[in-house]
Each structure stands twice: as C-alpha cells, then as structure tokens.
Amino acid sequence: MKIxxxxxxxxxxxxxxxxxxxxxxxxxxxxxAQSSVQFDIKxxxxxxxxxxxxxxxxxxxxxxxxxxxxxxxxxxDNFINISIDNNSIKGGFRNYNARHVILQxxxxxxxxxxxxxxxxxxxxxxxxxxxxxxxxxNKVSLEDYLKGVVASEMPSYWESEALKAQxxxxxxxxxxxxxxxxxxxxxxxKATQANQMYKGMRSETMRTNDAVDATAGMIMSCxxxxxxxxxxxxxxxxxxxxxxxxxVFGDSFETLRGVDCPWCRMNTKPSLFYWPDAVYDKKTISxxxxxKYPALKELGTIDRIETAKQSIYSGGLARTTSVKLxxxxxxxxxxxxxxxxxxxxxxxxxxxxxxxxxxxxxxxxLFISGKGFGHGVGLCQYGARExxxxxxxxxxxxxxxYPGNRIKLLY
Ligand SMILES: [Zn+2]
Numbered sequence: 001m002k003i004x005x006x007x008x009x010x011x012x013x014x015x016x017x018x019x020x021x022x023x024x025x026x027x028x029x030x031x032x033a034q035s036s037v038q039f040d041i042k043x044x045x046x047x048x049x050x051x052x053x054x055x056x057x058x059x060x061x062x063x064x065x066x067x068x069x070x071x072x073x074x075x076x077d078n079f080i081n082i083s084i085d086n087n088s089i090k091g092g093f094r095n096y097n098a099r100h101v102i103l104q105x106x107x108x109x110x111x112x113x114x115x116x117x118x119x120x121x122x123x124x125x126x127x128x129x130x131x132x133x134x135x136x137x138n139k140v141s142l143e144d145y146l147k148g149v150v151a152s153e154m155p156s157y158w159e160s161e162a163l164k165a166q167x168x169x170x171x172x173x174x175x176x177x178x179x180x181x182x183x184x185x186x187x188x189x190k191a192t193q194a195n196q197m198y199k200g201m202r203s204e205t206m207r208t209n210d211a212v213d214a215t216a217g218m219i220m221s222c223x224x225x226x227x228x229x230x231x232x233x234x235x236x237x238x239x240x241x242x243x244x245x246x247x248v249f250g251d252s253f254e255t256l257r258g259v260d261c262p263w264c265r266m267n268t269k270p271s272l273f274y275w276p277d278a279v280y281d282k283k284t285i286s287x288x289x290x291x292k293y294p295a296l297k298e299l300g301t302i303d304r305i306e307t308a309k310q311s312i313y314s315g316g317l318a319r320t321t322s323v324k325l326x327x328x329x330x331x332x333x334x335x336x337x338x339x340x341x342x343x344x345x346x347x348x349x350x351x352x353x354x355x356x357x358x359x360x361x362x363x364x365x366l367f368i369s370g371k372g373f374g375h376g377v378g379l380c381q382y383g384a385r386e387x388x389x390x391x392x393x394x395x396x397x398x399x400x401x402y403p404g405n406r407i408k409l410l411y
Pocket of ligand 1 (some may be wrong): 237238239240241242262264380382
C-alpha cells in the first residue's frame with residue numbers, strides 16, 4: 001500500500017509541479033505521463049458501514065495495506081458479505097486479519113457492492129477508530145471516475161458540447177480538491193453533492209462517456225501568481241447572474257468572479273427557475289444553526305434572521321451573501337447566505353438558492369420569491385446547455401463561465 005501512496009503522491013507532485021510553471025509545454029507533460037503517472041481518485045462511498053455485500057465476477061486480489069501481503073480469491077456470480085469481526089475485516093467465511101484492505105479485480109473488471117451498484121477500479125475498506133464501522137472507498141482512475149460523475153451531474157441527452165464542458169469542469173474540480181485536501185485524509189472526495197455526484201458505472205451512458213473520452217486529460221487553470229488548478233465549481237441554475245466565490249465559499253480565484261448569465265432563463269422550466277416559498281420553524285432553525293456553529297451559542301436562542309449583505313444584479317436578481325443573526329441574549333452574529341441555506345435545508349431542494357427574500361416572523365422564517373437552483377458559482381449548467389444549443393463549443397462555454405481560464409492537457 002505504501003507503494004500505492006507513493007505513486008499517488010508522485011502523481012500529485014508532478015501535477016502540482018507542472019501547474020506551477022506556466023511555460024512548460026504539453027510535450028513535457030506527456031513525457032511525465034508516459035512514465036506511468038496515473039491519476040487515481042479515492043471516492044468515499046460510505047463513511048461508516050457495518051457491513052456490505054461484494055461481488056467480483058473476476059478473480060480478485062486481497063491486499064493487506066499494512067503488511068502489503070497479497071492473497072488471491074476466486075470471483076463468481078454470488079455476493080459475499082463483508083463485515084467486521086474482532087477488529088478485522090472479514091469477507092464471507094474468511095477473516096482477512098487486517099483493518100485496511102484493498103480488493104482488486106485481477107483483470108480490472110467492474111465489481112459490485114450492495115444492490116448491484118457497479119464500480120470500476122478497486123474497493124478499499126478501512127475500519128474506523130470506533131472498531132464497529134468501516135469506510136468504503138472506491139479507488140478509480142480519474143477518467144473512469146469522471147464517467148460516473150458527468151452521467152450523474154448532467155442529463156445524458158443534453159448537447160455534447162455542454163457535456164464536454166461539464167467533464168472538463170468536473171476534472172478540474174476534483175484535481176483541485178485532491179491536491180488541496182487529499183493529503184490529510186484517506187479519501188479525496190465524497191460521492192455526494194458535498195463534492196460531485198458519483199454513482200459509478202450504473203449511471204454511465206454512451207453519450208456522457210464520449211464526452212469524458214473526447215476531453216481526456218483536459219483541465220482548466222487560472223492565473224494566481226502562476227497558472228494553477230482551481231475549484232471549478234458549477235451549479236444547476238444561476239438565476240441570471242453567477243456569483244463570486246468569496247461570497248459563497250470564502251475562497252478567492254480570479255476566474256471565479258460572477259458573470260451575467262442570460263442563458264439559463266431561456267431553457268429552464270419556470271417551475272425550476274422560480275421556486276415555491278418555503279417556511280421553516282424558527283426554533284428548529286436556531287437549534288440547527290447552534291449545533292453546526294457552536295461559536296454562535298453565545299447568542300442564546302436565535303430570534304431574528306435578516307439579510308446583511310446582498311449581491312444585486314439587473315433584472316431584479318438579489319443573492320443574499322450574508323445574514324445577520326440576533327439572539328435572545330441581544331448579541332449578534334453572521335453567517336454566509338449559502339451556509340444558512342444548507343443548515344436550514346441540508347438537501348438544498350426546498351430553499352433552492354439564496355436568491356430570495358428572507359423574512360423573520362414571530363415563530364417562522366420565510367424564504368420567498370426565490371430564483372435559481374444551487375450556489376451559483378462558476379458554470380451554470382442550464383446556461384451551458386443553452387449556450388451549446390446556440391452553437392457554442394465547450395471551450396466557449398468554459399471561457400464564458402470561468403473568464404481568463406486556460407485549458408491544459410494532463411496527458
Ligand atoms: Zn445561468
């Protein structure tokens with residue numbers, strides 16, 4: 001396993017090195033790639049499973065990540081149960097005598113877990129410190145990972161230039177997240193909207209796979225003292241203007257500035273572009289905020305929530321970027337608009353965006369006159385679709401939503 005870590009570290013190292021020098025040519029990178037640098041992504045599928053079922057049609061290796069000992073197992077049509085027994089992982093009747101294993105199909109065929117969810121790559125299992133649950137991780141090549149993402153993030157029947165733009169944005173995003181956070185944890189990204197939706201092979205379609213293949217190795221970089229990879233955020237419907245990232249996520253990138261988006265309005269159903277008013281009980285909101293942000297406990301119970309800062313755009317669009325909270329102790333605190341939204345509605349499907357009016361009543365808080373869907377930073381997916389419909393290429397779409405970006409080839 002150490003070897004695997006070293007290869008991954010080497011890959012990241014070369015990648016960062018290359019990104020850090022804007023003058024290097026694509027040929028140099030190709031040479032690096034040819035020395036078998038492979039970009040693998042570790043996707044956290046389940047954070048704390050007590051057991052899973054597993055099936056590999058192909059024979060597979062069981063790699064003990066501590067001792068690096070490798071043993072073989074015969075695949076088949078049947079699922080086996082994998083659970084934790086006496087602080088080690090057990091598959092079927094066989095105890096692997098390890099807290100950390102990789103199950104790797106020998107011929108690199110897909111494997112399946114729970115209810116026939118199929119994945120490419122291999123399966124990594126790590127017992128958590130509680131000794132009762134384990135992390136279930138899919139280690140998969142970057143391009144195969146993207147096949148499971150693009151198909152989960154955008155309808156496969158959308159225009160191919162939109163799908164390609166999505167693939168390049170998703171590739172850029174995951175490499176940034178991996179280089180920024182991956183070193184300090186055992187996985188790179190979650191399989192949920194916390195990062196990017198990833199459903200493995202079961203979501204794949206020919207059209208979305210084609211979009212990944214057609215853009216293989218393409219990523220965007222932006223100028224931050226040198227050319228660097230950046231978190232190429234994207235969201236569903238911006239509502240008419242995308243938002244600068246510092247107002248939503250607190251980070252700052254030249255290419256993630258808000259732009260006027262005339263496109264999404266043209267092809268988004270009114271029922272998605274405008275969302276129904278949402279009402280939440282103030283006490284529940286207060287409890288949720290204080291549980292998630294303990295520093296705000298000095299406010300006591302939160303009595304009042306009001307917009308403190310907005311980005312105001314033409315066409316009557318106003319996005320709340322900061323809210324002021326007033327508590328029963330008389331003290332006040334602030335939260336980013338997006339943080340409030342996801343604290344009140346963790347699915348983000350009722351309060352679809354922060355482009356809305358917030359009204360504090362006696363017992364309730366209203367979120368009304370809402371527009372758009374998602375955080376609004378970076379590429380607007382419905383806008384990208386409309387741009388593609390009107391004949392724009394993936395590059396033109398990316399240049400519009402990530403102004404000043406430069407596309408580079410990883411391999
Ligand atoms: Zn838009």
